[in-house]
Amino acid sequence: MAVMKIRGAATVAGTWLNEAVSFVVFCILDIVDSFLCLLYKAADYLFEAEWKPCYCLSDKEPITTTRGKILLSHNNGESKILTLSPLQELGGRSKIELEDISETLYTRPSLISDLSNISELNKRFVKVTRSESECSGHHEKTKNKKRRSLTKSSLTVNITVVEMLRGKIRPQNLSHDISRWSDCDCGFCTSWASTSDKDHSLFVKTQIPNGVTAKEDVLFIHGFISSSAFWTETVFPSLSASSSAHRLFAVDLLGFGKSPKPADSLYTLREHVEMIEKSVLHKHNVKSFHIVAHSLGCILALSLAARHGSLIKSLTLLAPPYYPVPTGERKPRQYVMKKVAPRKVWPPIALGASMACWYEHISRTICLLICKHHRVWQFIAGVLTRNNRTVNFLIEGFMCHTHNAAWHTLHNIICGTGSKLDTYLDIVRDKLKCNVTIFHGGDDELIPVECSYNVKERIPRARVKVIEHKDHITMVVGRQDEFARELQEIWKTSSC
Numbered sequence: 001m002a003v004m005k006i007r008g009a010a011t012v013a014g015t016w017l018n019e020a021v022s023f024v025v026f027c028i029l030d031i032v033d034s035f036l037c038l039l040y041k042a043a044d045y046l047f048e049a050e051w052k053p054c055y056c057l058s059d060k061e062p063i064t065t066t067r068g069k070i071l072l073s074h075n076n077g078e079s080k081i082l083t084l085s086p087l088q089e090l091g092g093r094s095k096i097e098l099e100d101i102s103e104t105l106y107t108r109p110s111l112i113s114d115l116s117n118i119s120e121l122n123k124r125f126v127k128v129t130r131s132e133s134e135c136s137g138h139h140e141k142t143k144n145k146k147r148r149s150l151t152k153s154s155l156t157v158n159i160t161v162v163e164m165l166r167g168k169i170r171p172q173n174l175s176h177d178i179s180r181w182s183d184c185d186c187g188f189c190t191s192w193a194s195t196s197d198k199d200h201s202l203f204v205k206t207q208i209p210n211g212v213t214a215k216e217d218v219l220f221i222h223g224f225i226s227s228s229a230f231w232t233e234t235v236f237p238s239l240s241a242s243s244s245a246h247r248l249f250a251v252d253l254l255g256f257g258k259s260p261k262p263a264d265s266l267y268t269l270r271e272h273v274e275m276i277e278k279s280v281l282h283k284h285n286v287k288s289f290h291i292v293a294h295s296l297g298c299i300l301a302l303s304l305a306a307r308h309g310s311l312i313k314s315l316t317l318l319a320p321p322y323y324p325v326p327t328g329e330r331k332p333r334q335y336v337m338k339k340v341a342p343r344k345v346w347p348p349i350a351l352g353a354s355m356a357c358w359y360e361h362i363s364r365t366i367c368l369l370i371c372k373h374h375r376v377w378q379f380i381a382g383v384l385t386r387n388n389r390t391v392n393f394l395i396e397g398f399m400c401h402t403h404n405a406a407w408h409t410l411h412n413i414i415c416g417t418g419s420k421l422d423t424y425l426d427i428v429r430d431k432l433k434c435n436v437t438i439f440h441g442g443d444d445e446l447i448p449v450e451c452s453y454n455v456k457e458r459i460p461r462a463r464v465k466v467i468e469h470k471d472h473i474t475m476v477v478g479r480q481d482e483f484a485r486e487l488q489e490i491w492k493t494s495s496c
Contacts, residue, residue: 022344023111025351029359030110036361040182047181055106056360100268102416104337105408108358111343180263182368183402186375192260202279203258205232207240207248214247216313216491217286219304221276222250223295223319224414225406227257227397230294233389234476238484246290246491249280253300255405257397267408269417273303287311290491294318295447295472296409299417302424305432314435314494315428316487319447319472322454325419332418340414349445357410367403374399390477425458435494436462439483441475443468 037056044052179185192200205228208214220231228250236248252259254275255267265271280286288311293301298320305312323339325332341357344350356363370377378395385391428436436459440452449466456462465486467475476483 018344018346022346025345026111026343026354026358029355029362033359033361036365040361040364043181052180054360056108100270100412100416101266102333102411102418104333104357104415105411107334108337179261179402180404182364182372183261183404184372184374184400188258189261189400189402191258199278200260200262201283202254202260202275203228203252204279204283205236205250206284207232207236207250209243209245209247210240212243212245215245216495217247217249217284217289218487218491219276219280219286219289219291220248220250221291221293221297221300222253222256222397223293223297224410225256225398225401226294227393227400228252229257229393229397230476231292233393234480235292235484235487238481239488242484242488244484244488247284249284249286251276251280253297253409255409256401258400261402261405263402263404265404265408266412267405268412269299269303269420272300272409272413273307276300276304277307281308288313290314290316290494292316292318292487293320294476295321296414298322299413299421302421302428305434306424306427309427309432312432312434314437314490316437316439316490317452317455318439318475319441319444320438320451320455321414321447322421322425322451322458324422324454324458333415336418337411337415347445353446356406357415360407363407364403367401367406371399371401371403394473394477422458425455429459429461435490437490438462438464439475439486440464440466441470441472442466443471444475446472 033056037054040054041051044050179190183189187194192203220228220235222228222230231248231250236250239246239248254265254272255261259275281289290313291301291304293316295318298317301315301317302320305315321340323336325335329335337357341354342350343354343358355366374395377399378392381391381395382388428434436455438452438455440447440449442449452464452466456464467479470479
């Protein structure tokens, strides 16, 4: 009994210590990020001869007209930008919907301002009862309705988004400004710009069965700051050795690996999905297919399933980042961002996620130090590990991207989906009959196991398998032969 009390007290003390240290560390990071903003303003002007817009110091600007083709609709007196039709299209993207751009890009309050709100302080340090939360939510909802009815509707959009959209509809040479001075310009990272593919499709690694006719197609989608090598260096060889009769496609997502990394892209969900459709489904005449997706790739997989329901033969999701948004939550994207990046120093993975998500310029500095010099880090890792193949492809996938791609993908896909995932999951549950299988590492500290069970709660027929003593990466890497056998069993039962 005494031991239990001591453990409980130690847990409480550790939690408070983590909160206190986190508060100090992230207050300092708020200041550092502001300083880096000014530093990068000067550096961008020095190296690129123009000021580059960023999100942290950009106010919101009302939009009425632009030089591009921006379509407006008026519902009940409220104006809303629906689509933007660029004069120059890249990769078959025909339009961008402003609602696909997450406000977490430009609404990331500092820790001090966040805690200045007494309700936020209570949420952080005190357990607030459900009834109090519901009353507060109802009061705010009523107040917002009254405010909307009394004030004239106006549309405001972050000035940086405006500038990027204007840049997209301005005629320009796509070969210009391939990479920024702080991005890597090596042959690997810019290979997409030197290819004969004028449409700049995604890099797709295809594996065709040896000696047999391919019966079915399988699309593999990697996770955040990764690449197709996550699959081609692990599962593909195992499936080849087992004489699999499947045609396999593994893509490098837009902005990652060997795929295009356009400086003017906002890397929205729509852009990512349309590029996959163009580069795989249309280009290779895929009629029906299985999907295997990891982490962030699960969001894209569910979006594809919602768009191509009748073509999906099975869904295999690995560590899906699904954080259900409570009913009545007024800022679903902010809610998801705080779940993904809780601004804590412990565990270390939470610190890394928080720095990448909350701080635009600190994350750019990390990319400058790591991604721009990835060849140096790969050389050092090769010497230390004696050119271990697994370490090499993991580092390559982790480092070969631009800050622009990682920053916008993180906010517009993981944070920006908000409550959209509920819609996708409901479509899979109600309109699709395919098997849904979910794998999750029992020791995954990046995405908690609860996320997979949240998916199962939404799709009761889904089967969840927790891989004990495995984390976000080792649930595949190191057990690829076993995972390949599990996939083949899934595909076999889905084809019956």
